[in-house]
Amino acid sequence: MAHGYAARKDEHLKRLRRAEGQVRGIARMVEEDAYCIDVLTQVAAVTKALQATALNLLEEHISHCVAEAAAKGGPDADEKVAEATAAVGRLLKL
Amino acid sequence: MAHGYAARKDEHLKRLRRAEGQVRGIARMVEEDAYCIDVLTQVAAVTKALQATALNLLEEHISHCVAEAAAKGGPDADEKVAEATAAVGRLLKL
Amino acid sequence: MAHGYAARKDEHLKRLRRAEGQVRGIARMVEEDAYCIDVLTQVAAVTKALQATALNLLEEHISHCVAEAAAKGGPDADEKVAEATAAVGRLLKL
Amino acid sequence: MAHGYAARKDEHLKRLRRAEGQVRGIARMVEEDAYCIDVLTQVAAVTKALQATALNLLEEHISHCVAEAAAKGGPDADEKVAEATAAVGRLLKL
Numbered sequence: 556m557a558h559g560y561a562a563r564k565d566e567h568l569k570r571l572r573r574a575e576g577q578v579r580g581i582a583r584m585v586e587e588d589a590y591c592i593d594v595l596t597q598v599a600a601v602t603k604a605l606q607a608t609a610l611n612l613l614e615e616h617i618s619h620c621v622a623e624a625a626a627k628g629g630p631d632a633d634e635k636v637a638e639a640t641a642a643v644g645r646l647l648k649l
Numbered sequence: 650m651a652h653g654y655a656a657r658k659d660e661h662l663k664r665l666r667r668a669e670g671q672v673r674g675i676a677r678m679v680e681e682d683a684y685c686i687d688v689l690t691q692v693a694a695v696t697k698a699l700q701a702t703a704l705n706l707l708e709e710h711i712s713h714c715v716a717e718a719a720a721k722g723g724p725d726a727d728e729k730v731a732e733a734t735a736a737v738g739r740l741l742k743l
Numbered sequence: 744m745a746h747g748y749a750a751r752k753d754e755h756l757k758r759l760r761r762a763e764g765q766v767r768g769i770a771r772m773v774e775e776d777a778y779c780i781d782v783l784t785q786v787a788a789v790t791k792a793l794q795a796t797a798l799n800l801l802e803e804h805i806s807h808c809v810a811e812a813a814a815k816g817g818p819d820a821d822e823k824v825a826e827a828t829a830a831v832g833r834l835l836k837l
Numbered sequence: 838m839a840h841g842y843a844a845r846k847d848e849h850l851k852r853l854r855r856a857e858g859q860v861r862g863i864a865r866m867v868e869e870d871a872y873c874i875d876v877l878t879q880v881a882a883v884t885k886a887l888q889a890t891a892l893n894l895l896e897e898h899i900s901h902c903v904a905e906a907a908a909k910g911g912p913d914a915d916e917k918v919a920e921a922t923a924a925v926g927r928l929l930k931l
Contacts, residue, residue, distance in 0.1 A: 559873055571864040578860055578887070582853040591841055591898035592924050598891040599927040602884050605860070607743050609880040614734040616873035621711065622719030622726060632716060640708040642874050643737055645881040648836035649701050653779055665770040672766055672793070676759040685747055685804035686830050692797040693833040696790050699766070703786040710779035736780050739787040742930035795931050802922040806915060809899065810907030820904060828896040831925055837889050 559619030560612050570608050577601040609646055613639065653713030654706050664702045671695040703740055707733065747807030748800050758796050765789040797834055801827065841901030842894050852890045859883040891928055895921065 560567060581597045617639060624635040654661060675691045711733060718729040748755060769785045805827060812823040842849060863879045899921060906917040 560867070561870065564867060564870075567867050568864055571860060571867060575857060575860040575864060578853060578857040582850055582857060585842070585846060585849050585853060588843065588846075591894050591902065592920055594894055595891050595898075595924040596927060598887050598894075599924075599930070602887055602928075603743060603930065605880050605884055606741050607738075609877050610734060610738050610741065610743060612867075612873050612876055612880075613737065614730060616877075617711065617715065617733065618719070618727065618730040620873065622716070622730070625712070625716030626720045626722075628720075633712065636708060636712040636716070638874055639711065640704060642877040642881075643707065643740075644704050645878060646737075646741060646884075647700050647704065648881070648885065649697060649704060654773070655776065658773060658776075661773050662770055665766060665773060669763060669766040669770060672759060672763040676756055676763060679748070679752060679755050679759060682749065682752075685800050685808065686826055688800055689797050689804075689830040690833060692793050692800075693830075693836070696793055696834075697836065699786050699790055703783050706773075706779050706782055706786075710783075714779065732780055736783040736787075739784060740790075742787070742791065791931060794929050795926075798922060798926050798929065798931060801925065802918060805899065805903065805921065806907070806918040810904070810914065810918070813900070813904030814908040814910075816908075821900065824896060824900040824904070827899065828892060831895065831928075832892050834925075835888050835892065835928060837885060837892060 559615040559617075563611070563615065567608060567612065570604065574601055574604050574608070577604065606646060613642065653709035653711075657705070657709065661702060661706065664698065668695055668698050668702070671698065700740060707736065747803040747805075751799070751803065755796060755800065758792065762789055762792050762796070765792065794834060801830065841897035841899075845893070845897065849890060849894065852886065856883055856886050856890070859886065888928060895924065 577597065578601055581594060581601065584594050584597065621635045621639050624632045671691065672695055675688060675695065678688050678691065715729045715733055718726045765785065766789055769782060769789065772782050772785065809823045809827050812820045859879065860883055863876060863883065866876050866879065903917045903921050906914045
């Protein structure tokens with residue numbers, strides 16, 4: 556079965572590779588003794604980029620997997636909703 | 650129509666009133682010149698409590714409003730998913 | 744000894760009382776069965792307001808208590824820095 | 838001038854390279870159509886790891902650059918405190 560995010564997979568991969576490059580850039584900054592505040596600014600930026608990607612994946616997950624399970628109803632529907640909510644809780648660090 | 654969170658309304662109200670009391674307590678701490686770090690600790694606690702309540706409301710919203718719209722399908726389903734995702738984005742401050 | 748935030752105490756109290764009113768408003772929204780997404784939006788807003796107040800308190804704390812300890816040096820300086828950093832960690836929920 | 842974080846540079850680099858590997862792992866998960874919720878869990882983990890590194894850098898920055906400026910006093914002291922606080926604000930996405 557194709558997952559909810561299959562349609563926009565290339566877009567997600569592109570953003571994740573950019574985030575990977577950003578983290579590598581942060582390591583290079585530390586390597587080259589960049590000013591601490593500038594390093595923190597980059598950490599804030601990549602964190603935001605990663606969470607934005609997560610939010611997009613979540614949207615597709617809800618509109619496909621959760622919605623499908625919800626349409627069928629039953630315990631699987633509840634489970635899918637609980638699982639998605641728990642994932643949001645982890646992103647919010649609750 | 651009753652909203653998704655109707656069943657656990659009393660529980661939500663109880664938690665929100667506790668959070669309100671916590672914020673009032675923080676104001677009292679500042680009023681009485683409490684140590685700054687202790688004030689910050691209380692802010693972190695009430696923030697976490699409020700977000701936990703938000704997460705519970707979200708779970709009920711997805712399992713009722715979003716699931717109902719998803720079962721019917723069509724543009725309303727997409728809209729409900731986008732709306733819930735945008736709300737998560739605001740909680741994540743994206 | 745007056746704490747670092749004494750000078751802007753009135754401002755902090757004003758913001759905290761506004762936040763308290765916002766939390767009370769959220770409870771009223773739940774009481775009156777407001778739309779879930781609108782409740783979440785208000786939770787995001789009050790969370791942000793509380794963290795902004797915390798950030799102001801932190802700034803004054805660093806420029807007074809931490810700076811004073813740093814000027815004297817010794818183990819108390821390290822302790823104050825560690826304490827402030829731990830408070831930031833709690834706000835970031837790390 | 839050596840920056841505040843010079844002493845623990847190797848440790849920071851090690852953690853940042855681990856984070857880089859984690860982001861690469863997330864891209865691979867998406868590439869291989871991993872389950873969405875598992876991808877979100879990894880995003881939450883790497884986000885937390887990056888923020889923890891940022892917090893360590895901040896601690897060293899306060900105990901070196903900010904403390905030094907504070908010991909000298911004057912406008913540079915205020916500026917360093919404001920700069921560090923603004924960096925915390927970006928991490929908190931305020």
